[in-house]
Amino acid sequence: MNRAIVYTNPGTIETEVIEKPIEEPAPGEVLLRLHYSGVCHTDYGICTNVFATLPPTPKGQIGGHEGVGEVIKLGPGTTSLKLGDLVGVKWSASACLSCGNCLEGGETTCPAGTISGFMTPGTFQQYCLAPANYVTPIPRSLDPAGAAALMCGGITVYTALKRAEVKHGQWVVVLGAGGGLGHLAIQYAVALGTRVVALDVGAKEEFCLGLGARAFVDFTKFAGEEDGGEQLAARVKELTGGAxxxxxxxxxxxxxxxxxxxxxxxxxxxxxxxxxxxGGPEPIGGANAGDMITRELKIFALKSGNRADAKECLDIATAAGIKTRYELRPIDSLTQVFKDMEEGKINGRVVLDLR
Known part of the structure; x- marks a missing residue:
């Protein structure tokens, strides 16, 4: 049987572990025995229905989108993988690979694509079906539990830096630097030769500096003043030599x-x-056209990366020694993990042990 974690009452953090039959892979699919799954803040958001731009999460949804495990069965006609291969499942569970978005590298926005853990079964389970042409091979030199968090957090921050065209010596500010995404962003930014200013609550200063950040700012010290945003900007400008x-x-x-x-x-x-x-959509504060033209600013967004980004992300992690700072917790602890997220108690990532 397959032990899986489901969202029992979407809108709350209630979850439970159930048992369900192990499914057979269809043509072009593989059956994975997952060993680990990272827990992303987006999983919390999907479980609690806090994203106003998304439809409500169905009761009984299996969440998760950062899985690592072994191929244990090949579907008919599957030749690109072999039994025993270690692979990862990403935020984007599948994509058609032939539409305009996919051909431009925008696989996470494929109209026919599926998202792990949202309206399709995710990685909070011991056995998972996946398209053979879309899973990501995991180097055996990487810690598989740590590599699970790279399947979303690592790919996303690496792709962000890549598309921002960062150059050696530039200053990069990471907001939420002590979290699952942020602590990886510090490491990838440092590996690419940039200088990092980390912003988070004061309790995470030592953690962030230990990852390679050049400076740390406790944003809560600027939260109570009406001009707190201006003071925070002045502090960052000071730390970056006025730039x-x-x-x-x-x-x-x-x-x-x-x-x-x-x-x-x-x-x-x-x-x-x-x-x-x-919550509901809000404008990005301070992004007025006049200021953007004066300073020639640029704003863009991304969900995660494509298959090429995923490979590059893992290659850099291997070469630069990038490591996920994680706490390994049992399969039945997800509700407590979500509670700890609400209370800001987690440094880095939590990874669920599905073995």
Missing amino acids: GAKVVLACSSSNKSYAQAVGLLGFRGTLVCIGVPE
């Missing part, structure tokens, strides 16, 4: 962090929107 950030990675889901993000940018700076804001 401001060339790239700001918004890894937090806080609307407040987005409201302050544009002010942190220097000339021709780029804001990359990664963390999905909770």
